Amino acid sequence: MAALIGKSWADEVDEDDTPAHDEGAAAAEDDDGPPPGFETPKLAGTASARSNSSNSTAAAAAAAAADAVAAELAGVKVSQEPSLDDPDLSIKSQQLVEAEDDGGPGEVKTVTQGDSFYTSAKSFEELGLSQELLQGLYTEMKFERPSRIQAQTLPMILTPPYRSLIAQAHNGSGKTTCFTLGMLARVDPKLQATQALCVCPTRELVVQNQMVLERMGKFTGISCMSTASADYATTRRTRITDQVVIGTHGKLRDWMQKRVLDVRNVAILVFDEADEMLKQDGFADDTVRMIKQLRTANPAIQILLFSATFNERVKRFATKILPDANQVFVPKEELSLDVIKQYRVNCPSGADKVKVLKDMIFPLCEKLGQTIIFVRTRDTARSLHEVMAADGHKCTSIRGGGGESGMDKTARDNVVKEFRDGTTKILIATDVLSRGFDVTQVTLVINFDVPVERDFRTPAFETYLHRIGRSGRFGRKGAAFNLVTGETERRVIDEIATYFKHDIPEVPYDDEERFVDVLRKAGLTDG
DNA sequence: AAAAAAT
Numbered sequence: 001m002a003a004l005i006g007k008s009w010a011d012e013v014d015e016d017d018t019p020a021h022d023e024g025a026a027a028a029e030d031d032d033g034p035p036p037g038f039e040t041p042k043l044a045g046t047a048s049a050r051s052n053s054s055n056s057t058a059a060a061a062a063a064a065a066a067d068a069v070a071a072e073l074a075g076v077k078v079s080q081e082p083s084l085d086d087p088d089l090s091i092k093s094q095q096l097v098e099a100e101d102d103g104g105p106g107e108v109k110t111v112t113q114g115d116s117f118y119t120s121a122k123s124f125e126e127l128g129l130s131q132e133l134l135q136g137l138y139t140e141m142k143f144e145r146p147s148r149i150q151a152q153t154l155p156m157i158l159t160p161p162y163r164s165l166i167a168q169a170h171n172g173s174g175k176t177t178c179f180t181l182g183m184l185a186r187v188d189p190k191l192q193a194t195q196a197l198c199v200c201p202t203r204e205l206v207v208q209n210q211m212v213l214e215r216m217g218k219f220t221g222i223s224c225m226s227t228a229s230a231d232y233a234t235t236r237r238t239r240i241t242d243q244v245v246i247g248t249h250g251k252l253r254d255w256m257q258k259r260v261l262d263v264r265n266v267a268i269l270v271f272d273e274a275d276e277m278l279k280q281d282g283f284a285d286d287t288v289r290m291i292k293q294l295r296t297a298n299p300a301i302q303i304l305l306f307s308a309t310f311n312e313r314v315k316r317f318a319t320k321i322l323p324d325a326n327q328v329f330v331p332k333e334e335l336s337l338d339v340i341k342q343y344r345v346n347c348p349s350g351a352d353k354v355k356v357l358k359d360m361i362f363p364l365c366e367k368l369g370q371t372i373i374f375v376r377t378r379d380t381a382r383s384l385h386e387v388m389a390a391d392g393h394k395c396t397s398i399r400g401g402g403g404e405s406g407m408d409k410t411a412r413d414n415v416v417k418e419f420r421d422g423t424t425k426i427l428i429a430t431d432v433l434s435r436g437f438d439v440t441q442v443t444l445v446i447n448f449d450v451p452v453e454r455d456f457r458t459p460a461f462e463t464y465l466h467r468i469g470r471s472g473r474f475g476r477k478g479a480a481f482n483l484v485t486g487e488t489e490r491r492v493i494d495e496i497a498t499y500f501k502h503d504i505p506e507v508p509y510d511d512e513e514r515f516v517d518v519l520r521k522a523g524l525t526d527g
Numbered sequence: 528a529a530a531a532a533a534t
Contacts, residue, residue, distance in 0.1 A: 201530095201531060201532080202531060202532080203531095248531085248533090249531095249532060249533085250532045250533035250534085251533060252533095254534080276531085282530090282531070282532095283531080283532080378529085378530080400530060400531055400532080401531090430529085430530060431529085431530050431531075432530070432531065452529095454528070454530095455528085456528065456529090
């Protein structure tokens with residue numbers, strides 16, 4: 001089945017129809033009027049209490065807090081101990097319908113709200129877009145027709161009454177185009193105020209999404225500002241008038257507090273990598289606060305949540321926050337792309353992992369397009385880079401900013417730029433790049449450390465899927481090697497294989513012929 | 528015991 005789904009959307013799209021898949025955001029601007037205050041949501045209040053209590057109590061408290069916040073946002077009354085099965089919390093008007101039969105398998109679950117009925121878009125013309133926007137799609141983006149997720153969600157996004165949407169689609173299937181187009185289409189080019197806002201988890205995604213939005217909107221005259229592109233000195237004091245604003249949480253909140261960013265005209269709010277943005281130990285507090293604030297300014301605001309992954313917990317949270325949203329979900333067994341061949345390499349020791357890189361991966365890299373090597377910590381990113389460089393292997397590395405071991409913004413920008421240029425072929429990265437980063441030439445992903453949660457033993461299923469999804473962009477070939485040392489890593493990979501119902505066969509760590517063979521079979525090399 | 532993100 002996974003094979004069918006992977007093939008279906010890939011087959012639908014022409015080879016050169018390569019939707020760079022990113023997002024943009026919109027910024028708006030306005031004058032006075034007290035911006036809605038930044039009340040601390042209940043969730044934030046319980047966060048500190050949580051850390052003092054036992055684990056199980058903490059989890060229960062966190063879950064209850066999350067429910068309370070969600071219910072409040074949804075305008076739903078909830079009892080002291082909300083049950084997820086409480087019929088009062090269920091969405092009454094929703095209908096479960098099979099996905100439109102647009103040539104793909106009907107495994108995608110779509111839920112539409114109220115009386116709304118949407119017809120899958122066979123072409124961009126059907127969407128009522130401006131000539132300028134169509135020109136951007138065809139001339140600049142070189143798109144021919146909507147991919148499956150685009151055909152399915154664009155009508156939902158662009159048809160009044162502009163309902164909110166929670167949408168899941170495979171890595172590299174063109175999600176960025178969905179929400180970028182959504183933002184551009186909903187902006188009034190004549191109104192010089194921020195009308196669309198897009199929030200992303202990393203600086204790199206902000207930059208990428210801005211690039212895509214500016215290309216797609218090239219002929220519309222719509223202006224875009226991002227927290228990465230902003231002239232720091234200027235935006236501190238000058239009110240933003242750009243129609244689209246894209247950014248990360250911290251700086252956006254800063255701008256709103258300083259009233260540099262006026263949200264009163266924002267009609268559409270997008271969260272890229274939405275499940276990450278709603279993670280309880282991550283951005284959930286910030287995201288909830290942001291939604292609350294923008295809803296105060298505009299109760300009818302359209303909110304879009306896009307991601308390749310939504311685990312059950314986040315899915316529940318998301319549907320509670322946006323109870324009236326249309327929904328598009330993909331079963332997790334269908335999510336692991338078959339175009340990406342996945343292997344494990346059992347390495348007796350950590351030193352053997354380095355040996356595999358030196359003996360197998362780096363020597364073959366010229367034939368392989370580009371490679372990203374994922375590691376767990378910033379320190380590993382730095383030291384592995386040093387070790388490889390000391391041995392004469394050319395590569396670069398990137399990790400997040402801030403703190404003692406953080407990397408400078410300018411340096412990060414440069415590393416990404418060189419990698420996009422193709423100047424560098426191999427990039428060592430932390431999970432700062434695990435999501436959304438779109439470089440078509442990436443065909444190989446190495447998990448130098450297998451992805452685990454903070455406890456070091458629970459598999460990080462979503463992270464795994466996002467990491468390997470950096471290859472195989474839009475139906476292209478891809479392969480992933482998991483370097484495995486020790487019982488824990490072995491079990492983690494086993495569990496990941498089971499979870500996604502996808503085999504991860506072994507390749508002997510010292511068998512060069514097998515490596516070459518496997519890469520050839522994956523379609524990465526000719527010889 | 529991590530990564531990401533504001534100053």
